[in-house]
């Protein structure tokens with residue numbers, strides 16, 4: 572238990588309550604996203620579970636409603652591997668809701684065999700980075716109108732192994748499933764830093780997080796990783812523990828001065844040299860806009 576406590580530190584101790592606040596959590600039907608949504612609902616927020624599988628989402632929404640007594644837990648369809656679905660989600664959300672105070676870009680895929688999204692993007696880059704990039708762009712005005720508001724991008728320690736190869740962003744030339752995940756998690760941090768720079772003074776702040784090594788379904792595509800997760804399951808975080816840093820960045824008072832920073836175990840964490848490179852962050856922003864057909868400013 573002592574080793575586990577040491578490895579699984581970082582608890583969000585904030586007592587902030589969230590009545591009247593609106594939150595969206597992507598990939599909220601399982602793992603870290605589900606626990607993050609539960610924590611937000613527990614504090615009284617209206618929480619949208621943005622899931623690609625509505626049935627799974629409804630089951631979880633009922634579970635959270637029963638556990639927290641908060642009936643304002645809603646499920647909406649969002650498939651980040653399809654820009655049409657992202658646009659439809661945003662359109663309906665904007666029509667339905669007056670505010671958005673917390674956006675948690677949590678959903679993710681890891682170590683998929685080479686495959687493409689509906690729009691032809693490599694799956695890791697498409698879902699983990701481009702999907703959330705577009706979603707955030709579409710919801711940005713609402714976040715600004717609702718300020719103070721926050722965007723939390725769930726990245727990973729694995730970003731240290733990532734590189735942004737602009738000539739091979741779609742990974743077609745030399746595909747490695749493990750590295751493809753790392754590249755997309757690096758993109759999450761670069762996106763956060765560029766977004767923070769662009770949002771300065773708007774009242775919207777943004778953070779990237781490493782949730783820790785968490786026992787979840789993320790390793791579903793890799794039998795080896797599944798076995799490793801099983802072997803070390805006693806030492807790694809539970810999804811509830813994994814949700815703490817996202818929650819910390821979403822609700823902790825006074826965190827605005829750390830706009831754009833990366834967090835792990837509810838503290839500021841070190842990022843790789845490439846993740847600190849402003850030129851790469853700006854170029855990735857422009858390339859992402861170009862790929863998604865978003866006008867560049």
Ligand SMILES: NC(=O)c1ccc[n+]([C@@H]2O[C@H](COP(=O)([O-])OP(=O)(O)OC[C@H]3O[C@@H](n4cnc5c(N)ncnc54)[C@H](OP(=O)(O)O)[C@@H]3O)[C@@H](O)[C@H]2O)c1
Pocket residue numbers: 597598599600601602603604621622623624627649650651652653677678679680681698725726727728781782783784785786787788789790
């Ligand atoms: N677990 C770890 O050790 C760890 C470490 C570092 C970072 N992270 C990050 O933490 C985040 C959450 O991961 P997790 O561990 O909770 O994994 P998980 O249990 O596999 O949950 C991932 C969530 O993302 C959803 N998702 C996948 N593809 C999607 C798509 N195309 N559209 C919409 N939703 C989609 C999944 O939906 P379905 O259930 O429908 O597939 C699921 O709800 C990820 O960004 C991951 O990279 C995890």
